[in-house]
Amino acid sequence: MPAPIPNKVNAWQEHWRFCRNCFSLFWNNEPNGNKGFCASPNAPASKGHVAAGWDFYVAADTTNPPGGG
Ligand SMILES: [Zn+2]
Numbered sequence: 363m364p365a366p367i368p369n370k371v372n373a374w375q376e377h378w379r380f381c382r383n384c385f386s387l388f389w390n391n392e393p394n395g396n397k398g399f400c401a402s403p404n405a406p407a408s409k410g411h412v413a414a415g416w417d418f419y420v421a422a423d424t425t426n427p428p429g430g431g
Contacts, residue, residue, distance in 0.1 A: 380418070383405050386411070387420075
């Protein structure tokens with residue numbers, strides 16, 4: 363079922379993933395393979411997040427960025 367897209371959305375970013383260990387979304391497309399820092403006691407030795415499930419697209423309105431622009 364398609365979701366309604368608010369009129370103010372003018373940008374998308376894909377490759378956001380759910381972490382199976384700390385249950386947060388994290389950016390999963392760093393060219394160097396960096397998975398960020400996972401605070402879960404179940405994090406792997408690398409301390410990076412571990413992707414599970416869907417590839418999320420984050421919608422944004424870039425017309426009024428914080429601090430101007
Ligand atoms: Zn994590």
